[in-house]
Amino acid sequence: METLTTQIAGVKQQLAAAEEAGNQEEIAKYTKALNDLQSGLAEAEAGKAAAESGIEQATAGKQQATAALKQIAKAEAGLSSLDAARKELDAGQAQAQAGREELEANRSKLTDSKAQLADAKAQLDAAKTEIASNKEKLNQGQAELDAGKTKLEAGQREFDAKKAQFLAGKEQLVEAKKQLDAGEKTIKEKTAELEQGEKDVAQGLKDLESGRAELEFASRQVGASSDMRFVSEDGSTAVSQVTFKVQTDALTPDDREQIKAIAAGPQANGVEVLFSKEIMQDMSQVFGASEIIGVIIAAIVLIAMLGTLVAAGLPLLLAILGVGAGVGTTMAFSSLIDMASITPALALMLGLAVGIDYALFIIHRHRSQLLGGMEVGESIARAVGTSGNAVVFAGLTVIIALAALAVPGLPFLTILGLSAAFTVFCSVILNITLLPALLSLAGNKLVSKRARKKAAAQAANPKIKESFSIRWVRMVTKIAVPVTLLVVVVLGAIALPATQMRTALPDGSAEPADSQAFQAYEQTSDKFGSGYNGPLLVLADLPAGLSERQADEMSLDVADKLRVYNGVVAAIPVTMTEDRTLAAIQVIPTDGPSSEATEALVHQLRADYAKFSEATGADIAVTGQVAAQIDVSEKVTAALVPYLSIVVGLSLILLLLVFRSVVVPLLATGGFLLSLAAAFGASVMVYQFGWFSSVFDVNVPGPLLSFLPILLTGILFGLAMDYQVFLVSAMRERFAHGEPAKEAVRSGFSMAAPVVTAAALIMISVFAGFVFSHLAMIRPLGFALAFGVLFDAFIIRMTFIPAVMHLLGDKAWYLPKWLDKILPDVDVEGSKLNEMLESGHDDSDAGFEPNQTKENAAV
Numbered sequence: 001m002e003t004l005t006t007q008i009a010g011v012k013q014q015l016a017a018a019e020e021a022g023n024q025e026e027i028a029k030y031t032k033a034l035n036d037l038q039s040g041l042a043e044a045e046a047g048k049a050a051a052e053s054g055i056e057q058a059t060a061g062k063q064q065a066t067a068a069l070k071q072i073a074k075a076e077a078g079l080s081s082l083d084a085a086r087k088e089l090d091a092g093q094a095q096a097q098a099g100r101e102e103l104e105a106n107r108s109k110l111t112d113s114k115a116q117l118a119d120a121k122a123q124l125d126a127a128k129t130e131i132a133s134n135k136e137k138l139n140q141g142q143a144e145l146d147a148g149k150t151k152l153e154a155g156q157r158e159f160d161a162k163k164a165q166f167l168a169g170k171e172q173l174v175e176a177k178k179q180l181d182a183g184e185k186t187i188k189e190k191t192a193e194l195e196q197g198e199k200d201v202a203q204g205l206k207d208l209e210s211g212r213a214e215l216e217f218a219s220r221q222v223g224a225s226s227d228m229r230f231v232s233e234d235g236s237t238a239v240s241q242v243t244f245k246v247q248t249d250a251l252t253p254d255d256r257e258q259i260k261a262i263a264a265g266p267q268a269n270g271v272e273v274l275f276s277k278e279i280m281q282d283m284s285q286v287f288g289a290s291e292i293i294g295v296i297i298a299a300i301v302l303i304a305m306l307g308t309l310v311a312a313g314l315p316l317l318l319a320i321l322g323v324g325a326g327v328g329t330t331m332a333f334s335s336l337i338d339m340a341s342i343t344p345a346l347a348l349m350l351g352l353a354v355g356i357d358y359a360l361f362i363i364h365r366h367r368s369q370l371l372g373g374m375e376v377g378e379s380i381a382r383a384v385g386t387s388g389n390a391v392v393f394a395g396l397t398v399i400i401a402l403a404a405l406a407v408p409g410l411p412f413l414t415i416l417g418l419s420a421a422f423t424v425f426c427s428v429i430l431n432i433t434l435l436p437a438l439l440s441l442a443g444n445k446l447v448s449k450r451a452r453k454k455a456a457a458q459a460a461n462p463k464i465k466e467s468f469s470i471r472w473v474r475m476v477t478k479i480a481v482p483v484t485l486l487v488v489v490v491l492g493a494i495a496l497p498a499t500q501m502r503t504a505l506p507d508g509s510a511e512p513a514d515s516q517a518f519q520a521y522e523q524t525s526d527k528f529g530s531g532y533n534g535p536l537l538v539l540a541d542l543p544a545g546l547s548e549r550q551a552d553e554m555s556l557d558v559a560d561k562l563r564v565y566n567g568v569v570a571a572i573p574v575t576m577t578e579d580r581t582l583a584a585i586q587v588i589p590t591d592g593p594s595s596e597a598t599e600a601l602v603h604q605l606r607a608d609y610a611k612f613s614e615a616t617g618a619d620i621a622v623t624g625q626v627a628a629q630i631d632v633s634e635k636v637t638a639a640l641v642p643y644l645s646i647v648v649g650l651s652l653i654l655l656l657l658v659f660r661s662v663v664v665p666l667l668a669t670g671g672f673l674l675s676l677a678a679a680f681g682a683s684v685m686v687y688q689f690g691w692f693s694s695v696f697d698v699n700v701p702g703p704l705l706s707f708l709p710i711l712l713t714g715i716l717f718g719l720a721m722d723y724q725v726f727l728v729s730a731m732r733e734r735f736a737h738g739e740p741a742k743e744a745v746r747s748g749f750s751m752a753a754p755v756v757t758a759a760a761l762i763m764i765s766v767f768a769g770f771v772f773s774h775l776a777m778i779r780p781l782g783f784a785l786a787f788g789v790l791f792d793a794f795i796i797r798m799t800f801i802p803a804v805m806h807l808l809g810d811k812a813w814y815l816p817k818w819l820d821k822i823l824p825d826v827d828v829e830g831s832k833l834n835e836m837l838e839s840g841h842d843d844s845d846a847g848f849e850p851n852q853t854k855e856n857a858a859v
Helices: 002-021 024-112 121-225 253-261 264-268 289-306 309-333 342-371 376-406 411-446 449-460 468-478 480-500 516-527 548-563 596-607 609-616 625-659 663-688 708-736 741-769 776-813 817-822 831-839
Strands: 536-541 568-576 582-589 619-623
Touching: 002 024, 002 121, 024 121, 289 309, 289 342, 289 741, 309 342, 309 411, 342 376, 342 411, 342 708, 342 741, 342 776, 376 411, 376 625, 376 708, 411 708, 468 480, 468 741, 468 776, 480 663, 480 776, 536 548, 536 596, 536 625, 548 568, 548 582, 548 609, 582 596, 596 609, 596 619, 596 625, 609 619, 619 625, 625 663, 625 708, 663 708, 663 776, 708 741, 708 776, 741 776
Parallel strands: none
Antiparallel strands: 536 582, 536 619, 568 582
16 A cells, blocks of 8 residues: 555656646656556555455454353353252252152051050151151252242243343354355455555556656657658658669669659649659650750761761761660660669760761761862772771770779779770771761762862862961961960869869759759758758668667667767668668768768768767668768779879870870870860869859759769770871871971871861760750760860860970970880871872882871871
8 A cells, every 4th residue: 555655656746747848648648557556546445444344343243252152151151050950959859759758658657557656656756856847848948949940940031031142142143254254255355356456556567667668768769750850840841752672773764654643643632743863864865955956066067077968967877876886785785784874875975976076087088088089999998098097096095995994893884984985886897897888889979069179170270278277286386385385374274173173973953953853852952951862871780689679779779879970960760670680770961962061971970880889789881872972982083093094004005106206195195184184173163163053054063973083084085095196197197208397297287187176076066965964964074075175176186286296396206216116017097008009019018117108188
């Protein structure tokens, strides 16, 4: 009873505390517990009262029985006295009877001895006296007998009364015993009830403690999820996360449409449903309106350069066929291997650019030779044997640079590079196999009548009319030192922002402003916080053998420790393996997935690995899409220097073989690095700093695409070597023909500049078309490539290289004699082929020295 009273007082205190705190759930719980305890106390008190009443009744019955027993004892004592009196009375009667018998005997003797009466008179007197005495005794005995009889009758009556009283008392005793038994039974029942009540109270206390533990555990669970919101504070927006069984890039268009169809019901009721970029982005659509515009611009440049629709159409046809083969093969493998959505888009972009350029180089050479009066068949052979060699070499450099993307060891980047390399390979193969056949079918239709008349008039009456390329190279070489310094300063200034370059994979903020993906990203950021767009996943490695509650509590311990970190909005356990050895905890950071703060948070959590193990007993690992993107960015960035070393080393070796010069490869590589740095700087200015963001449709400035630097390095290297080969090989050709080194720079430049200009414009047009692509991931890459080609082709190859080579003069072609002897002769421009065809000696090519080449037709 005292325990119940103490417990009730404790529950009342907890109830008062809950009422002060206003916690309705705890108030209801403690009120129920208090009612249960008070009910148990009331039942216990009722049982105690009933037991006490039964005890009192039993005591009264016992007292009555004791009194009755005393009366019975008195009655039995009276009966004993009556028996003794009866025995005395019986003895007196026996004596009286004996006296009567003796009297009768005496009377008989008196009658018989009447004669002896006299003699016995004395005896008779004595006998009379004795008789009188005996009579008195008899009377006294009779009186005593009568008194005893009366007393016996009174005793009998008293005995009967006592007997009746005894019987009544006995009945009362039986009834009292029944009542006593009933009371004892009641006492036992109440005692059992009391004991059961005490057990119930004890169980209630246990249940209360268990409930308190459950309440505390539930409170921890609620506390863990208190900061996690799926409905905004103003109630206007709700967010839902969808987990797929496959990667989002592997979703088919039908899958995406089915997901979007789910929104039809809510939308019909006036609910606006927005999908994230992972659902809206479809890798099966790699060609958009902006890409078509780029191809149209390239077609216009081709028509202006080549003069006929047939000539302009062939590069486009070759590019489309090459892209179809490369991208089609890539898409065919997309069902077998995982690849990024940018993979087919990059293959398309490069395939179009190099396919058009490579065909343009060969067709322009062929067309120039036709205008010079050469037969179609011979012209095709010479064009393929000369410019075709350059195309193979240029394509090989691009393929090697793209294939080297496997160096970082990232599967998606390896697939990206191999896919683009295969597309370039298809373009090269088509240009040296299918293009000659198409040129043969086209015949003289490649050259318009107007162009033929103009060429004939020029041959009949030569007029010296300086082209823009001649005037440009004269101006550049005339002020070579200022031009060189200006190029270095300008490109160096543009490259300065590259020192602050950050890389990451793009999020929804990089999508077009009118897209659902961007609106969903912005709505989520505004209503919930930027971190909801990119949650982290922390895996807790739990000890083996834990119970379900222990595992849950340990995962909550990890979540509690995670919430202590700055930059963490919420941390909640979301799932656990069946064997309870691995728990997943979702962490919502304060900032977006591509922010520096989120990246720092990931590094800090990983650095505090030991602290979590000591504090919670669980080992943690940070993963999830955001953490994986950070890891990919860091790994790609770390691989940039080794990759760049490979590319630079390769460029030095290849250019050394092609130009047989030590200076030209160093100059070409230095120019490539300068244009590469400028392309990085321009990309940082627009996409990271947000300069000119409205022009290039950059909604939210942020880090650059994580693999943009390494992709740009490989692709721009290949393209830069293309322009280097086509420009400088013409200069070398003039120098080998006997012109002074400085004059060879001008004449070679004037020959190659028009076609390189057209090729660069086409390349820039194609790449610029991807700046506004429907795939946000490809946009910064298209921008970087377009400006990289712009810087490299027009500022480095057509300005910086001529100026520096003019300053160097003959030193530009320096090659140690020992190196000249061991280097193979790579006749990229087919000089020996030209000599062989012009001399008519099929076997004479082995006797020609490299410097005995004759002037080719215009490149």
